Amino acid sequence: MKHNKPLYHNKKYLRRAYLSSGSTRKAARLFNVSNGTVIRWMRKFHIPREPKLYLSNSNSGRGRLCELYIVEHPYFKKHFKDLGIFDDKSKFDGLWFGDRVNIKSTHSKKKFTFRIKKIKHDVVYYICCIYIDEIDPLIPTEVFIIPAKISPRTTITATLGSKSKYAQYRLSLKRGREFTSKSEREYNDKFKKKYRYPTIK
Numbered sequence: 001m002k003h004n005k006p007l008y009h010n011k012k013y014l015r016r017a018y019l020s021s022g023s024t025r026k027a028a029r030l031f032n033v034s035n036g037t038v039i040r041w042m043r044k045f046h047i048p049r050e051p052k053l054y055l056s057n058s059n060s061g062r063g064r065l066c067e068l069y070i071v072e073h074p075y076f077k078k079h080f081k082d083l084g085i086f087d088d089k090s091k092f093d094g095l096w097f098g099d100r101v102n103i104k105s106t107h108s109k110k111k112f113t114f115r116i117k118k119i120k121h122d123v124v125y126y127i128c129c130i131y132i133d134e135i136d137p138l139i140p141t142e143v144f145i146i147p148a149k150i151s152p153r154t155t156i157t158a159t160l161g162s163k164s165k166y167a168q169y170r171l172s173l174k175r176g177r178e179f180t181s182k183s184e185r186e187y188n189d190k191f192k193k194k195y196r197y198p199t200i201k
Helices: 011-021 024-031 035-044 059-072 181-195
Strands: 080-082 094-096 099-106 112-115 125-130 142-147 155-158
Touching: 011 024, 011 035, 024 035, 059 080, 059 094, 059 099, 059 125, 059 181, 099 112, 112 125, 125 155, 142 155
Parallel strands: 099 125
Antiparallel strands: 080 094, 094 099, 112 155, 125 142
């Protein structure tokens, strides 16, 4: 007797299920399998996975928006390769000058912390973006480019003041030297126009 293959073994059906549900976890529930199974088959079929952006305050969507902001920013654009284009579960978010980086974001109102949770750092830099939603939920108030070699392996805690432990790693210090205020303003305006509405890319 011939057994029918599971529906997620069909590339077209799997892609459709993912796009309609909006996440691997929801697709997994549709097929009554684990999230890991859906991810494994999507990788096998080379189906890109990107979370829907800025929907229902989704953490994954917010995180991906942050990644998209960094990769096209005037300071990073020329030398950044976005690994999240093809795989939102990629171990690393990107390559900057060929070095592995992870991009972190926080929208916390109380404390600006970024979870690392590493036994050993596997990236060269952590790019940490602080958002103050009351000011702008799409554009970071400050970005820190922190070398992994000076980072804790649990949590990075940053402040906006000049006496912050990581003050010297603020992206704003590069403004006027590595990129202009005008180019950043123009980029921010374009970014907000592009991502102000819910979207999947």
